[in-house]
Amino acid sequence: MSDLKKIKDEFLTKLKGKLNLSEINQMKSDLFGKNGLVSSQFKKIGSITETERKKFASDLNIIKDELQNLIETKINEIQNTEINEKLEKEKIDITLPERSFVRGKIHPVSQTIDEISSIFSEIGFSVEEGPDVENEYNNFTALNTPDNHPARDMHDTFYLDEKKEKLLRTHTSPVQIRTMLKDKPPFKIIAPGRTYRSDSDQTHAPMFHQVEGLHIDKDINMGHLKGCLNYFIKEFFEVDKIKMRFRPSHFPFTEPSAEVDIGFEIKDGKIVIGEGDQWLEILGCGMVHPNVLKNVKVDPTKYQGYAFGIGIDRLAMLKYGINDLRAFFECDYRWLNHFGFDPLDVPTNYRGLSR
């Protein structure tokens, strides 16, 4: 009996000390090896009297389990320490830069077009397109702007032939003509795209973007026009209230015609849309002129409706605080990066237009 206790005490003391893996393995074989101290005790079992044998065996097993557990724990401890030491050595400077990634951007004009399409989509407009090169008829004559009309002076036109029959469209309005010639009423379309005028300074570029709107049906009146634009402006600028002013103007292809101003103020050098007592012109619109409807074989006594034209670049400038129109087209890497949008940032109705 004292043997067992002696073994136990001896090894318990040993196990408390500092050991390495081979020492502990040695200990393991000293105890549980073929001729190990514990193994030899087991061999004794047969020679012990029957009355004592049960107790002896039980005590021996307890000691065996105890020592075995202790040794396993110790081995785990040592292994853990070793792994930890190894991992500690593998430590790197995790603040070093990640592998490089590239990030593209969407041009603010493209983003704005998507925003506009998303808003008009909600109220049932679909998108139409037309060519950049137009004939004089679609760009002017069909739009009730006959040759020698002074209104043509308002558009400095780029021509592609001496006879001035082919030109770069000066507005997106010829898409109205193409759409109405192609299909039958009702019409409810927007047409975003490139437009061209021979004009260049801080606020004018020889190429810019417009979105045309056209809604023709049996009973569309100026109230619908006002409602549609009011809705659009509010949605676009993502404000609840907007100060908007319709004021009479003149375009040959609409009558009555209006220009629309929105209220703004300058706060801390930044333009704030919707408040303030200054006005900013943002679009032209009106009821489609009966002459235009006649030109596209739509009966003006049966159908009527409105059209509008909005400068997209101008809207983008206002919404995103861009000062210089020409910078849109100068392709400066820094500018594109600064004002561009993440390609995953797709404007949608349900998510909201901008983040």
Added chain:
Amino acid sequence: MKITFEWLKDHLNTNFKEEKLLEQLTNIGLEVESVENLSKDLDLFKVAKIIKTEKHPNADRLKVCEVDIGGKELKKVVCGASNAREGLITIYAPPGAIVPKTKTRLVIAKIRDVTSYGMLCSESELNLSDESDGIIELSSSKYAKNVGKSYFPKSNSNLIDLSITPNRPDCLGVRGIARDLAASGFGKLKYLKDKKISSKLKPNLKVKINKEKGQGCTVFGSCLITNVKNTESPKWLKDKIVSIGQKPISAIVDITNYVMLDINRPLHAYDADKIEKGIIVRNSKPGEEFTALDNKNYKLEKGMCVISDNKGVLGLGGIIGGTRSGTEFDTKNILLESAYFEPRSIRNAAKKLNIDTDAKFRFERGIDPLSIEDGLNKAAFLIKEICGGSISKVDIQKVENFKVTNIKFDPTLFEQISGFKISTKEMLKILEDLGFQYKKEKKYFKLSVPSWRPDISQEIDIIEELVRISGYDKIKTINPIKERNKSTLNQTQKLFHFLQRSVASKGYLEAITWSFTDSNYNEHFKGSNKVIKIVNPISSELDVLRNSIFSNLIMYMGKNLDRGFKDLSIFEIGPIFTGSNPGQQNTLVCGLSAGKKSRLSWIEKERNVDVFDVKRDVVQTLVEAGYNSDSFFIDREVPNYYHPGKSGRLFLNKEKDHVAAYFGEIHPNILKKIDLKTDSLIGFEIFLDNLKLSKKTLNDQKKKFHVSDYQKSERDFAFIVDKNINSQDLINAVSSVDHNLISNIKVFDVYEGENIPENQKSIAINLTIQSLDKTLNESDLEKINKLIIQTVENKTGAKIRS
């Protein structure tokens, strides 16, 4: 159109304030562009007396003047005028004043070490005349008492600049604006009873309008005023002219200007003594010449409307007069012209000769044909009053009579268009105020349009007038219904948006560049396209429509490289042009990538961007857009702006019906020619219009989900092939063995050199063999192996590398 409230009040009785006026003008469609307070600035200009002059110590031509401006102290002013002398009464401008001519603000300045407090002014500096020689000399008898007082009369009227739309010639006269305002409830239009000329004196100049085809003049009214003495205008007239920012010239010129500005009735005054015999209004003959009042010599084309005499052209009717018959201060006898010229004729001639004058601007918009006599009456009496002389009988030559426009108007149309209601009574009141006459005819009204409104010809024009004058704020807001009956975008438009964002997501910045380009750049990239010139380009660097997006992209890439950026990718999606007819354009996605990958990276090895980078971008984009890369086919037929060896053409399928994309290195010669310095420049073009659109949605195109869980095995093969054999051919050969069994074919090594015969290369591929029906056993696999080797060897001439 510039007006002042003061001038408006000549025609309008109103109690409203100017603030309300500005609002009202804009509300009725006469947009206020700007409001300038001229008198506030002019108040600073004082009558002053030079007390003492001394030569400037450091400049021979300058004088240092001590000037009395009414205060206790004299002001020291450095002046260069030779007429600056002691005792002279002149006009002094203090520091802070804005010089009307140059619009510059004066400051206290040191002029050659002598400090000058303000300036003594010449007439030209104050826009009083063109006289710039010396400072103004005011008569001491008149002005001695006024020293220290403002020279310009105090006026509370601001200069209001209106933007008049081209349909409203009547509002190019103050009276027209007053009429519109009165109709809108802003006061009452004054009734002006002009005196009528009732002379018995017969003019001794005969006027004749030639009856010929395309005659641009239909009425020519005139009267002769004899024995006048042209002089400076009286103060009231000068003030009027100055109040709207113009310069007084002489009484006769100022009077004709005044009548034009007041009632939009352009007039022309001839020196009658310089007219040979009589006036003939006729079409010009080709090559005829004359010198106009702008001192330019014009050579006329056939058929322009000229006013001529026996000797030749006197002036272009309604556009510009000639120097030969112009009035001067010594003019004694005047022929006053008041005519009607056809807008179309005016516009044609002015456009051809590139002349823009105030008269032309008005006539081309349409002058009131019934204002001829009013104009003559008004101007002739003023001339007589100011310059003396006697007025002759009025002579009116006519080749066409004015016809009143009548419109049948249905009052119910108003609400139908505007969406709001006003009573018929209100409508008629507005129309009457605007000068319409009406007659009730059953449910309708027969309206006679006033002669000064050439813009009104149909019912919708009447609606416009009524909505405009009632006020656009009366239009109700009808909220739109959120309902969609048609999809917003069609398939092509969806693809456009998809490709745009797909390419951007691969690290390309989207650019938008002009649709036109520099022909020198275009030349490199036009390929087989025709050059499309712009007849009137904005600059010689933007003189053609682009045949390719590369020309602009490369130019801007160069600019960015010059800014010091080395590794960039940019792209544009937009049109290129193949002809000058509408529709001869294609939509392309065009991208450029320059420089290196992993430049200055601590972790990755840097390398130049290469053709396989853009090939990945192109293929990945197309795959993302829904096209199957297994069917892609690539060959080497590319436009000449690509590196002939490192570029390719991609088709969506082996039938090669449409080019889906080009990609490759930009030809080194081009980089050399345009002097673009970068490590590497690779580009691609995806042809949106050539991408076949499936009628089915992407979802419907997908096959049933079917995968195999039977054991798969991977195999490697290395083939030795002729150097010219493409890996594509090899892969196609392998894949043709059995589509169902063989998948994931990968090229993992390409090798030339040691151990490989010359002109040959080794291509190593890895592939997966897996059956949908069973686990393949060794002999099955062995069979397939053999078949692969056999097929590849047969189809490509390759040899398996043992």
